[in-house]
Amino acid sequence: MNGEAMRDQWYPVGIAAQLTPAGRDSLLLGEAIRIACDSDGAALVTDGAGRALPVITRFGHVWTTLGQPERDLFTIPEADQPGRRLVDVGTVLVRCSPLRAVENFLDIAHFPFVHTDILGSEPHTEVQRYEVEIRDDVDEVWATKVSFYQPQAAKSAQGGINAEYMYRVPAPTCSVLYKTCPARPEEWDVITLFVQPLTETTCQVWPWMALFDEDSSMTDMIHFQQMIFVQDRSILENQIPALLPLDPGMEIPTRADMTSIAYRRWLKRHGYTYGAQLVAA
C-alpha cells in the first residue's frame, strides 16, 4: 500500500449513535472492514478476516485503525466545554483523495467563489496574511490569525462579520477549524472534518461540530453544514490530478496557500502518502 505510515493512524468509520447489531460493510485504506455494535451498543469493528480492530468512541464517532498507532486519538478540549451543542452532521461520500478533502477544508481563498454569499462574497476575495507553523511539540499543523469577511459565517450569524479562523491538522485525514462564534464572540466555534479514506480516490467525510448556538434547531445546523459540504463536493470531484501532489509540479501555489503548503510538507515529512501523488504532475 502506498503510504504505510498511514496504517498506524486512527480513522472515523461511523457515527456512534447510528451503530446497529447487523452492522454494515465499508472500506478503510482499500481494505474491507465491518462496523457494528454488540448487544450493549458498544462499537465493534472487524477487518476482512473477521479480526477485531481497536476501537475508540470519541466526538460522537467510532474510530479504528488497521495498524498500531503510537499515540492516542487527538483530543479537542472544547468538546467538553459546558453549553456547547455537539452536532453529528452525517456523512458525505466524495470521489476524491482523502487528502484532497482535507486540503480543500484548509483553503480559504475558494470561499467567495464556491460558497458565494455564505462563507464569502465578491469583492471581499483577498486573503490577508496569516501565520502557519508545524508545531513540533504536538506534531500538528496550525494556521492562526486568519481573517475573512463572511456574509453568513454560521447558521446563528445575523448578517456579515469579519470571521477569525484557526485551522489545526492533528492527523493526516482530520482537520479542526476554530472559528469566531457569532453568538459568543469571546469563544471559538469548533467545526471538524473527519475523513475516512476508503481508497486513494474515494472517501467518506464525517463532519462534526461543537457550537454555542441556543437558537438554531439541530436540523437547521446540520442542513447548513451539509449545504457547505455539498457545494465543496462538486469541486473536489473534478480536481486534476485526483491525487494530492506533494510536489508543486504544474501548480503555482501563492501566499494564500500557506496552509496547504504546510499540510503537504507535513504529509511528505511523515510519509503520509496514501492519496498523494509522488511525481510531478
Place this chain on the structure above:
Amino acid sequence: MSSERFLIEGELSAPGFQRWLQGHARRIGISAQIGRADADAVLVTVDGPPALLDAMEMACLLGPIDVWVESVTREAA
C-alpha cells in the same frame, strides 16, 4: 520589481534540484540565479514582482518530491 536572496536549507542533494528551481522560476516568470549550492543549502537570487517572489518561496518550501526543504530565509539582494 524586487530582488531578493533566498537561502534554501534542508536535504537538497537530490540531482536536478537546481534545474527544478530554475524551471519553476521560469514558469512563474521571474529570474533566478543560483549562487552557492551545497547538499544542505542553496543560495539563489530571484528578481520579479513581490507576489511572484512569494509564490517562489511557497513552491520552494514544498520542493520536488526527492528534496526536503527545512526553511527558506529571504533577504533583500
